[in-house]
Amino acid sequence: MTNFDPYSRLIFLDNEYHVSQSPNQHKVLNPANLNHEGTIALCSTQEVEQVISRAKEAQQEWKREDEKNRARILHQIASSIEDGDLSEVARLMVLEEGKPYPEAIGELANCAPIFRYYAEMARDEGGLLPGTTQTGSFQFSKYFPYGVSAHIMPFNYPIIVMCWTVAASLAAGNACIVKPSEATSLCTLKFMDHFKILPPGLVNCVTGGAETGQALVESKNINAVAFTGSVEVGRSIAVSCARQMKPAIIEAGGSDPMIISQHAPLDVAVPGCVMSAFHLSGQICVSSERFFVHEAIYDEFVQCFVAMTKQLRIGPGLEESEIGPLVSESAREKVIRLIEDAVRNGATIECGGRIPPQLTQGWFYEPTILTGVTKDMAVMREESFGPVAAICKVRSFEEALDLANNTDFGLGASIFTTSMDEAFKAYNTLEAGMVWVNNPLIDNDALPFGGWKMSGIGREMGRQGLDAFRQTKMGVIDTKPEIQDWWYPYSDDWFYSGKGRQV
Numbered sequence: 002m003t004n005f006d007p008y009s010r011l012i013f014l015d016n017e018y019h020v021s022q023s024p025n026q027h028k029v030l031n032p033a034n035l036n037h038e039g040t041i042a043l044c045s046t047q048e049v050e051q052v053i054s055r056a057k058e059a060q061q062e063w064k065r066e067d068e069k070n071r072a073r074i075l076h077q078i079a080s081s082i083e084d085g086d087l088s089e090v091a092r093l094m095v096l097e098e099g100k101p102y103p104e105a106i107g108e109l110a111n112c113a114p115i116f117r118y119y120a121e122m123a124r125d126e127g128g129l130l131p132g133t134t135q136t137g138s139f140q141f142s143k144y145f146p147y148g149v150s151a152h153i154m155p156f157n158y159p160i161i162v163m164c165w166t167v168a169a170s171l172a173a174g175n176a177c178i179v180k181p182s183e184a185t186s187l188c189t190l191k192f193m194d195h196f197k198i199l200p201p202g203l204v205n206c207v208t209g210g211a212e213t214g215q216a217l218v219e220s221k222n223i224n225a226v227a228f229t230g231s232v233e234v235g236r237s238i239a240v241s242c243a244r245q246m247k248p249a250i251i252e253a254g255g256s257d258p259m260i261i262s263q264h265a266p267l268d269v270a271v272p273g274c275v276m277s278a279f280h281l282s283g284q285i286c287v288s289s290e291r292f293f294v295h296e297a298i299y300d301e302f303v304q305c306f307v308a309m310t311k312q313l314r315i316g317p318g319l320e321e322s323e324i325g326p327l328v329s330e331s332a333r334e335k336v337i338r339l340i341e342d343a344v345r346n347g348a349t350i351e352c353g354g355r356i357p358p359q360l361t362q363g364w365f366y367e368p369t370i371l372t373g374v375t376k377d378m379a380v381m382r383e384e385s386f387g388p389v390a391a392i393c394k395v396r397s398f399e400e401a402l403d404l405a406n407n408t409d410f411g412l413g414a415s416i417f418t419t420s421m422d423e424a425f426k427a428y429n430t431l432e433a434g435m436v437w438v439n440n441p442l443i444d445n446d447a448l449p450f451g452g453w454k455m456s457g458i459g460r461e462m463g464r465q466g467l468d469a470f471r472q473t474k475m476g477v478i479d480t481k482p483e484i485q486d487w488w489y490p491y492s493d494d495w496f497y498s499g500k501g502r503q504v
């Protein structure tokens with residue numbers, strides 16, 4: 002056991018911090034200035050198995066707890082988050098991820114309700130008691146936990162996305178092992194303090210990259226997987242899980258469309274688009290990346306969008322800025338590649354399109370607006386996951402809907418319009434797991450979150466988010482044993498009357 006120290010290569014096990022046994026490590030660099038902010042362990046398969054085995058033991062007790070008691074403890078976690086000092090976790094998130102401080106605090110301040118929500122939902126309804134098919138037979142179904150769930154997390158919302166699935170998994174009676182992104186392991190480890198209320202071993206955290214993640218996914222002792230991250234990694238995890246018939250929620254990437262109709266209220270649409278394109282430097286799974294703007298309002302929209310974007314302040318997350326750095330050098334290189342490709346193929350840079358001259362130390366990039374973009378450009382086919390808004394001019398609302406759906410992704414989609422008809426048509430036509438009309442990016446603990454097409458399988462939050470971590474068992478209990486009329490031997494009547502009984 003040791004105290005939390007960002008440089009000590011820690012894991013969280015049995016409600017305590019321990020120095021990892023693994024000699025392999027990863028230096029955590031601050032994306033705003035490349036300072037060395039901490040060191041994490043790259044946990045080995047052997048260490049991962051040790052942690053899983055401890056979680057498995059702890060789950061044996063937890064699964065026997067009654068739902069009321071589990072709910073009581075989940076409410077205590079929520080209270081600990083609400084009443085606790087979140088500033089150190091937020092500070093670490095800023096230092097390792099580059100997120101502006103108000104957004105880090107905002108993320109943490111929204112984590113408690115999901116624990117309360119699932120605490121009560123799991124208590125409210127533990128199965129199904131339908132009408133029976135045989136008089137005197139008790140026929141029902143109850144939920145059971147899977148065992149130990151692995152939670153493989155992305156860098157962009159390291160804590161809240163983890164809470165969505167950990168809360169559901171605990172409420173369903175499982176133990177959890179969290180594997181944060183290499184870029185956000187320090188804040189995740191520090192957040193583990195709030196789980197010390199639980200019986201030891203129920204929520205644990207191991208650190209590392211792809212190999213540590215794979216060790217979890219492929220372990221025979223992991224019974225369910227919650228993954229949030231890129232399509233490429235999500236697909237490989239889905240394949241691994243399928244091989245073992247292991248349930249998996251895959252929340253993958255997107256390249257969300259944003260439609261600006263000719264009926265859009267531009268005074269609202271412009272600030273809404275600046276937020277949905279550039280919030281967290283465009284590193285939100287549901288950031289608007291592909292813009293389809295009606296020709297009737299195109300010039301005015303582009304002019305105002307560019308003007309407002311140019312006012313955004315770029316800088317380190319602990320200073321007064323709206324736009325922080327990208328998380329890594331490779332993330333910035335991808336953005337640069339997509340912009341260069343678009344320009345080579347005829348697009349115009351309306352603003353941005355460069356590393357800010359005053360901020361060459363970290364991985365900053367100016368919020369960039371491209372016009373003259375066509376559907377075949379790489380920026381329209383790949384997820385840029387950076388501060389890039391690519392705009393196409395469209396002649397009609399129908400053309401916008403067609404182009405919006407012309408993608409392998411299907412996470413979210415947004416539109417600004419004051420036409421009721423367009424609002425409902427967009428909701429019904431857009432091929433995405435979430436559609437926002439005049440209010441992009443918002444989520445709701447009580448509504449399912451997840452994507453269509455390549456953007457994922459399964460849902461987090463809402464009732465479906467809980468069901469992902471529990472399995473049903475049908476029960477038929479006849480307290481008075483009786484020979485049933487359809488058992489062997491069949492009577493002659495049955496052979497000759499054609500009245501055969503079907504199960």
Ligand code: NAD
Binds near residue numbers: 154182238384456
């Ligand atoms: P990523 O796919 O690179 O990594 C996600 C996690 O998977 C990390 O913890 C990483 O270490 C781990 N990992 C990498 N290779 C692995 C492997 N082979 N086996 C097991 N684990 C492995 O994603 P990222 O860069 O951290 O996050 C950005 C991506 O996440 C974007 O594509 C974004 O759209 C997506 N995202 C989706 C949602 C959603 O709800 N759909 C939410 C947030 C982020």
